[in-house]
Amino acid sequence: MAVTAAAGLLLLLLGLPVLSLLLRVPSGSLLRRLSDPVIQDALRLSLVTSLLATACVVLLGTPVAYLLATRFFRGKPVVETVIDLPIVLPPTVAGLALLLAFGRAGLAGKALGAFGITLPFTTAAVVIAQVFMSLPFFVSSARAGFARVPRSLLDAASTLRASETYTFFRVVLPLSTPSLIAGASMACARALGEFGATITFAGNLPGITQTMPLAVYVAFQTDLEVAIALSVILMLLSFLLLLGLRAPAGLAERRPTAPRFVSTVSR
């Protein structure tokens, strides 16, 4: 009884805001809004930057996740905490930290400036903010995937004199793909929704740094209808991404080859 009530309340809390947004927008006007240049710019920028950020996250996060899943070293808890920090850090704090590090007057920013590179207020800054905020989501998922690869398989590979690199690409990676895809989708969804770090570090300029969440924020103060339309689009995108995230997991559950292979070897 109490469980049902709690579940109902939870569903209400999560579902009602979503429903309220959807009810405010007649579908016809939503399609019409899609041709609004402000919305188009924000949508394009959001898609491009989140995809770029996801690519960076996968490239940077995969080796780190593998290291964390397979090695023990001094100071590992500190490394893990640093990577997890963006999950709990208020995004504006992250933005300020990024500004102090990679800003023109920042620690690393000064060095970059010597090469004529300035990051704040650029599209690159948007991507950096998104990578910063979404990296931990990918790393934790990828790490769990790597850790689930049975030790016996790695031992078998090494008795067959396979190099670690070979084993990683031929054994570990294929078995961890669902976790990597899930992590990447999660990171992409987080990047898509990034707001606080972006507006602090990258600023707000239509077409250059004004992603969907920033456009929602600005529109909320001037044109509520545009803000609602943008929000609905953003919500649908995130919903589809997260729904897609469920697909590879389901695939792995149904696919019999991997587990059967594992069981034969471990016997």
Next chain:
Amino acid sequence: MIKRVALALLLFVSSSAAADRPPATIFAAASLSDVFQEAGRQVTKKSGYSYHFVFSGSQQLAAQLEQGAPADVFASADDRWMSYASEHDLIDGSAKRFARNRLIVITPASNPGRIDKLEDLARPGVKVLIGVESVPVGRYARQALSRLSKGSDYGRRVLANVVSQEENVKSIVAKVQLGEADAGFVYVTDVSASLRGRVRVITIPEASNVIADYPIAIAHGATNHDAAQAFVDYLLSTDGQALLARYGFLSAGTDSP
């Protein structure tokens, strides 16, 4: 030891609960942050009313009021958002102008963009910060730019150098102070005593400058009417006007000097 901590906690809780009236909530334009906090202290000293403040872009505050945010007083940095509040029945009675302000351009103390005069803002590659069109400081800056242009393309060239449209004036100040932008359009009053060594100031000639009007009103549905009224009365009093002048605001009464 534990007993002592518990006692301290108890005292802390009871002393905050004993405050006879809950504080009045004042929604105010970001540019009023410093002076309003001081004004609040003055009124508290005099009358015992207490206040808590929400500072943000006037447009943001108006939007929040419209969504039903509980406030007792609304102070805007332009007439536009006060009229908006009035048209949407978000305030009671008529608004009163209590202060005025002017714009200036600030650069970081190190002046990385080598901005020495207003003309330099139009040089290609200069990084300029301005408010979004909806925030009063952004609208005023665009007005000043169009006055400075006098038919030339000056304003258009400066706007092409804008690297970010900020949501309130204080984030322009912060980002210029950090040295991330070369210049920003802010209010005269933003260059507080603590900021003076960290930024350089370029004045805008009076003929091209704009005058920012600050109206204040009791919010519709104010629950702390007496405290709200005491705050408004103080700002309009001789003492309040003197305080505003000390923070660099122009007096509400006189017309353009």
